[in-house]
Amino acid sequence: MDIKQYISSGILELYVYGALSEKENAEVYKALKEHPEIEEEVKEIEKSLMQLSAATAPYNPESVFNRIKEKLSFTDKETDVIPMTSKRTNWPAFIGWAASVALLIGLFIQFNKNKELRQQVVESQIEQTLLEGKINVAEEDLSKAKTLLSVLRDKDILQIPLQAQKVDPSAYAAVYWDKEKQTAYIDVAGLPTPPPGKVYQVWSLKLDPLTPTSLGILDKFTEDETKIFSLTNTNESEAFGITLEPEGGSESPTLEQLYTLGVVES
Structure with a gap:
């Protein structure tokens, strides 16, 4: 983000004025929590808005506070000893000052409550946004699951099991190849999670002579819970293999890191 x-x-x-939508409010709130510069700018805008209100509004908490503060602050002249003509307490004046202080405290309490309420509203909006996001993700997962299920049940789809190789005898995978739609579904649930800085890369192979063609990398291996990836395959594949490569993939397969290999039955 360019701050x-x-x-x-x-x-x-617009956020301070309350002119944004719920979604925009949530985005700004998230940004000011992540970036101190943005939070400081929001405080400055709120401060400026209060000053503007103090200059135009006939009554507001800031002006009341300043007036009371001025009256409660004793100057050098006010500290001179003034002869008292009566020892009787000036109760009306005392009650007036007490009421002013109580009003000031009440105003600040109300201001803090309003601030907390606005924060609760924004947090509620964020929770709602996250919930809507989870619902959308769930719907997408359901649609993807239905698509994969239809692929697995299609009798015209070629199923190619990929057997484990020396680097990991417990590994296994499978390819479901829809030649008509030129799509290969790669099931890698039987592969271990790749270490940091490494990705699995899927290869289409011609066997005579051996000619590998990359179908793509599985860089979302950790995030994808189904572990089934859809890749375009326009090749006349005779076999498929999966290797472990550096991030970004390689131009040719690293045979020492060949995890699975399977031949297409003719």
């Missing part, structure tokens, strides 16, 4: 550009975009002012 300066984000601040200058004007979205923070």
Whole structure:
């Protein structure tokens, strides 16, 4: 995120004025929690808004606070000894000052409550957004599961089991190849999680002479719970193999890291 550009975009002012949508409010709230510069800018905008309100509104907590503070602050002249003509307590004045202080405290309590309430509203909006996101993800997973199930049940789909190789005798995988749609579904549930900095790469192979063609890397191995990946395959494949390669993949397979291999039955 470009912090300066984000601040200058004007979205923070709209956030403070309450003119954003629920989704936009949630996004700004997340940004100010992650970036102290944005949070500080929001505070400055709120401060400026309060100053503007103090200059235009006939009554507000800030002006009340300043007036009471001025009256409660004794100057050098006020500290001079003034002869008292009566020892009787000035109860009306005392009650007036007490009421002013109580009003000031009440205003600040109300201000803090409003601030907490706004924060609760934003947090509630974030939770709602996350919930909607989870629902969308669940719907996408369900659609993907239905698609995969239809592929597995299609009698015209070629099923090629990939057997374990020397690097990991317990590994296994499978390819479901839809030649008509030129799509290969790679099931790698039987492969271990790749170490940091490594990815699995799927290869289409011609056997005579041996000619490998990369179908792609499985860089979302950890995130994908189904462990079934869809890759385009326009080749006349005679076999499939999966190797472990550096991030980004390789131009040719690293045979020492060949995990599984399977031949297409003619």
